[in-house]
Amino acid sequence: MGEIIHLKGVWKIYKEGEENQVIALKNFDLKVNEGEFISVMGPSGSGKSTSMNLIGSLDTPTRGSIFLDKHNISNLTESDLAQVRGRRIGFIFQQFNLIPNLTAKENVMLPMIFQETDEFEREKKAEELLKLVELQDRMDHYPGELSGGQQQRVAIARSLANDPEVILADEPTGNLDTHTGDVVMKFLNDLNEKGKTIIIVTHDPELAMKHTKKIYWIKDGQIEKVTEKINGKWKDSKK
Amino acid sequence: MIKDYFVLAFKNLKKRGARSWLTLIGILIGVAAVVSLISLGNGLKDAVNSQFNIGSTEVLTVQAGGVNNYGPPGSGAAKPLVQSDTDAINKLSNVEVAISRNIRSVKLEFNKKSAFTYSTDIPDNQEYANDVYKFNGLEIGSGKFIQAGDRGVIVLGSNLADGNKNGFGRDVHIGDNIAVNGKNFKVQGIMKKTGSLIYDNVILMNSADMKNLLGYEDNVDIIAVKVVSKDVINQTISDIDKLMRQRRHVKVGEEDFDVSTPEATLSSVNSIISGIQIFIIIIASISIAVGAIGITNTMTTSVLERKREIGIMKAIGARNEQIFYQFFIEAGLLGLIGGMVGAALGVAVGYAGTSALNAFLSSTTKPSISIWLIFFTMLGSFLIGSISGLIPALKAAKENPVEDIRG
Numbered sequence: 001m002g003e004i005i006h007l008k009g010v011w012k013i014y015k016e017g018e019e020n021q022v023i024a025l026k027n028f029d030l031k032v033n034e035g036e037f038i039s040v041m042g043p044s045g046s047g048k049s050t051s052m053n054l055i056g057s058l059d060t061p062t063r064g065s066i067f068l069d070k071h072n073i074s075n076l077t078e079s080d081l082a083q084v085r086g087r088r089i090g091f092i093f094q095q096f097n098l099i100p101n102l103t104a105k106e107n108v109m110l111p112m113i114f115q116e117t118d119e120f121e122r123e124k125k126a127e128e129l130l131k132l133v134e135l136q137d138r139m140d141h142y143p144g145e146l147s148g149g150q151q152q153r154v155a156i157a158r159s160l161a162n163d164p165e166v167i168l169a170d171e172p173t174g175n176l177d178t179h180t181g182d183v184v185m186k187f188l189n190d191l192n193e194k195g196k197t198i199i200i201v202t203h204d205p206e207l208a209m210k211h212t213k214k215i216y217w218i219k220d221g222q223i224e225k226v227t228e229k230i231n232g233k234w235k236d237s238k239k
Numbered sequence: 240m241i242k243d244y245f246v247l248a249f250k251n252l253k254k255r256g257a258r259s260w261l262t263l264i265g266i267l268i269g270v271a272a273v274v275s276l277i278s279l280g281n282g283l284k285d286a287v288n289s290q291f292n293i294g295s296t297e298v299l300t301v302q303a304g305g306v307n308n309y310g311p312p313g314s315g316a317a318k319p320l321v322q323s324d325t326d327a328i329n330k331l332s333n334v335e336v337a338i339s340r341n342i343r344s345v346k347l348e349f350n351k352k353s354a355f356t357y358s359t360d361i362p363d364n365q366e367y368a369n370d371v372y373k374f375n376g377l378e379i380g381s382g383k384f385i386q387a388g389d390r391g392v393i394v395l396g397s398n399l400a401d402g403n404k405n406g407f408g409r410d411v412h413i414g415d416n417i418a419v420n421g422k423n424f425k426v427q428g429i430m431k432k433t434g435s436l437i438y439d440n441v442i443l444m445n446s447a448d449m450k451n452l453l454g455y456e457d458n459v460d461i462i463a464v465k466v467v468s469k470d471v472i473n474q475t476i477s478d479i480d481k482l483m484r485q486r487r488h489v490k491v492g493e494e495d496f497d498v499s500t501p502e503a504t505l506s507s508v509n510s511i512i513s514g515i516q517i518f519i520i521i522i523a524s525i526s527i528a529v530g531a532i533g534i535t536n537t538m539t540t541s542v543l544e545r546k547r548e549i550g551i552m553k554a555i556g557a558r559n560e561q562i563f564y565q566f567f568i569e570a571g572l573l574g575l576i577g578g579m580v581g582a583a584l585g586v587a588v589g590y591a592g593t594s595a596l597n598a599f600l601s602s603t604t605k606p607s608i609s610i611w612l613i614f615f616t617m618l619g620s621f622l623i624g625s626i627s628g629l630i631p632a633l634k635a636a637k638e639n640p641v642e643d644i645r646g
Contacts, residue, residue, distance in 0.1 A: 079558040086556015101254040114556040
C-alpha cells in the first residue's frame, strides 16, 4: 500500500510577520497510506481544522510541502487545486453542506458537472450512488425535505461522485444523534472495506476509537502521538 | 457544459422568484419601451404620411404667418393673404396656376344633432375646381363633385356620411339637407375615403356660397400654386418669397408668410416624430441603465448570501472560472428574461397602439416588427445583464473556500 497523502514539514502561519500572527501548524508531518481509515483528533484550537484544510487541498501551506500521490501540490494555482481535489478527494462536512435549491440527485451530480462528465453518465452515476446509500426513493427530494441522517448520506454519495481515492470527513456525525451517526459511520466503514482511504477529523475520542484504525492526536499545531488499533487493542505507534 | 450553468442559474433565479422579478423590471420596462416605440414609430409615420394627401408634387402652398387665434391653416393670420396676392402670383413666369383657397370651421346640423367640422371652398371656375380635386387627390365616391356655378349644394367627406362616425346618429344620403351655420345645403356627392383625418371629415362647397355664408370677403387662407415643372420648384419658391416681401413690405428674415411644399411640411412632421422617438429611447436607456444597476446590486447581495454555497462548490471541485460562469450567466439570464418579457410587452403595445391609431385616423398601418429587432433585443438584454453581473461574478470566483465553509 503506497502513500497517498503526505504532509512534510508543513507550517501554516496566519498573518505572518504581523503582531497578531497565529502559528496554526508547526513542522507538521503526516503520511496517509492507501486504504487506511484514520482519524485526526484534537480539541478546538489544536490546528485540527487547519490540518484538514491542508490535507483536503483547500488551502496551501506557508512552508513545507504536500504530496498527493507523490505529486507536490503545494504550489498549484487555486483553480488547478480545485480540479485536483474535485477528482481525488471527496468531502463530507459536519453541516452536510448540500446546495439547498438542488435535489438530492442534482447535488450528487454537481461535482461531476465541475469535472465536465457528460450528462447521461452523470445521471446514471448519481442514481447508483444514491442507491448505495439507500436513498433511491429520495432522489428528487430537496435537502430541506430530508432528515439530517439522510442529508449526510446524500453528502456521502456526493463525495463519491468523481471516484476519489480519499474521503475526508470533518465531524461527520457532529450534527447527528448516536444511532444516525452510527449508520453514517457504517457507510464509511463499508467504503473503507472496498478500498477507499478515509480520513475523519474530529474532537471526539470515542468516535475516533470506535470507528477508525489509527489516530493522530494533535496538540498545539503538532502531532503529539499516534495510536493504532492492533488486534482490537490501541497501542502507541511511532510518529 | 455551458448548458449546465444555464440550468443551475435558472434554478437559482426561480428560487428567488420575487426578487428576480423585481430586479429585472427596469430592463423589462426599458426594452418594452424601445420595442413598442420602434414598432409603433414607423406605423405612426405611415399614419401621419397618409394625412398628407399629396396628389401632385408640383404644388406648393402660400400661407400668412403670425397666427393669433386657433383655426384651420391661414384662417387666423394677423395679416391675411388677399385675392390680389393670388392674382400677382398667377402672373409669375414659372407659375402654371395659383388658386385661392379658404378653409374654415363650420357647424353642421342634421337629424337634430350638430357637429363641428371644416368647410373648404371649390373655385367657381371649372378648370380651377378640377385642379383642386387633383392637387389634393380627392375622388368622388357617389353623386358628383361641386362644379362651377353650383349653388346651395355640398359634398361630404366619407366619414361625414357614415352614421357611426359623423355624430348625427344616422347615415347621410345624397339628396339629404344639412344645415351649415344655420343655412340649408343639399348633399350632392360623397367622396371616396382618403385615409386623411381632414379630408374624410370635410365638406366642400362652391367658393361663392362659402364667401356669402362666412363673410371673409377678399381674404384668402391658402394660395395653392402649381408650377410649370418640378425642376423649377425651388426657383418659384424664391420668386414668390420675393414678390410677397414686396407686397407685404417686409425684409428678408422677417417674413410674416410661409411658402412651402407638402413634402417639406411632411418632412418636418417626420423629423418631429423622429425627435420624439429619440427622446423616448433616451428615457428607455435610462430605465435600462437603472435596471442594469439593479442587477449588479442583486448579484452582489446574492454573492454575499451564497458565500457558503460558493465555498462548498469550490471544495467539491469547482474551478474559479466555473464559479464565475455561474454568476455571470445568472446575471445574463436576469437581463434575458427581462428582455423577453419586455419585448413581448413591447410587441403587444405596438399592436394595440397601431390599432388605436388606425381607429382614430382610419388608416391601415401595421406595426413594423422584425425578427432582427427581437433577436438583437434579446442578445442586448443578455449582454447588459451579464455585464452588470461581471463584477459580482468576479468577486464570487475569488472567494476563499476555507473561510466560506467555516463562515
